[in-house]
Amino acid sequence: MNPGLGFGLSIVLSFVGWGLSAKYYFWPILRAQPGRTGFRPILLLHSFRFIGLAFLIPGVVSPDLPRAFAAPAAYGDLVAALLALASLAALETTIGPLLLWAFNLWGIGDLLLAYYQGRIGVGVEPGQLGAMYFVPTVVVPLLLVTHVLAFRMLLAAPPRAA
Numbered sequence: 001m002n003p004g005l006g007f008g009l010s011i012v013l014s015f016v017g018w019g020l021s022a023k024y025y026f027w028p029i030l031r032a033q034p035g036r037t038g039f040r041p042i043l044l045l046h047s048f049r050f051i052g053l054a055f056l057i058p059g060v061v062s063p064d065l066p067r068a069f070a071a072p073a074a075y076g077d078l079v080a081a082l083l084a085l086a087s088l089a090a091l092e093t094t095i096g097p098l099l100l101w102a103f104n105l106w107g108i109g110d111l112l113l114a115y116y117q118g119r120i121g122v123g124v125e126p127g128q129l130g131a132m133y134f135v136p137t138v139v140v141p142l143l144l145v146t147h148v149l150a151f152r153m154l155l156a157a158p159p160r161a162a
Contacts, residue, residue, distance in 0.1 A: 007126040007137065014141040022145045030149060031156075036091050038153055039100060042146045043091070046084035046107060049143070052077025054132055062128040069114070069122045076110035083107065100154060108147040111140055 030038040054060045055070040083103035090096045118124040118136065126133060 003126045007133075010137040011141060014138050015145070018142045018145045022149060026146070027149060027152075030153065036096060036100070039091060039150065040088065042150050043084045043088040043103070045146060046103070046143065047081050047088065049077040049081040049084070049107075051139075052135070055135075059130075061130040061132050065128040065130075066122045066124065069117045069124050072117065073110075073114040076106075076114065080107040080110050097154075100150070104147055104150045104154065108144065108151075111144055111147070115140070 030041070032038075053074045055065065055074040061070065080103065083099065083106055087096065087099040087103045090099050115136070129136070
């Protein structure tokens with residue numbers, strides 16, 4: 001199979017699997033949570049985005065991986081992880097909603113920019129990702145799905161008191 005075709009198919013099927021998981025399992029649980037507590041699992045998941053720093057480590061990725069892709073992806077993920085942790089810490093405070101919006105806007109923008117850079121902008125061959133191949137094929141679709149869920153919660157009616 002053509003590596004590009006296999007890569008794209010893996011991403012599409014991951015979106016299908018995570019989308020169905022969100023529809024039948026994640027969303028019913030998250031929307032039933034009082035106040036802002038439904039954001040906790042999403043923020044905890046995104047707190048692990050420091051893993052993107054591995055895009056900068058030769059041996060984990062090919063030394064041929066374009067730095068114009070690797071650096072923004074790595075540092076953008078690090079900022080998203082820090083925003084997730086800050087949002088988690090301030091979740092029930094008056095600045096909680098502002099941090100949730102900042103996290104969600106930054107986080108989804110970072111992921112979409114990385115997909116754009118990887119496929120169109122800089123152009124990354126699947127083999128250049130090395131051990132990080134699983135990130136755009138499995139992890140990023142999950143993260144994007146959870147960003148959509150977070151936007152749904154942010155745009156919903158004001159939360160009930162905890």
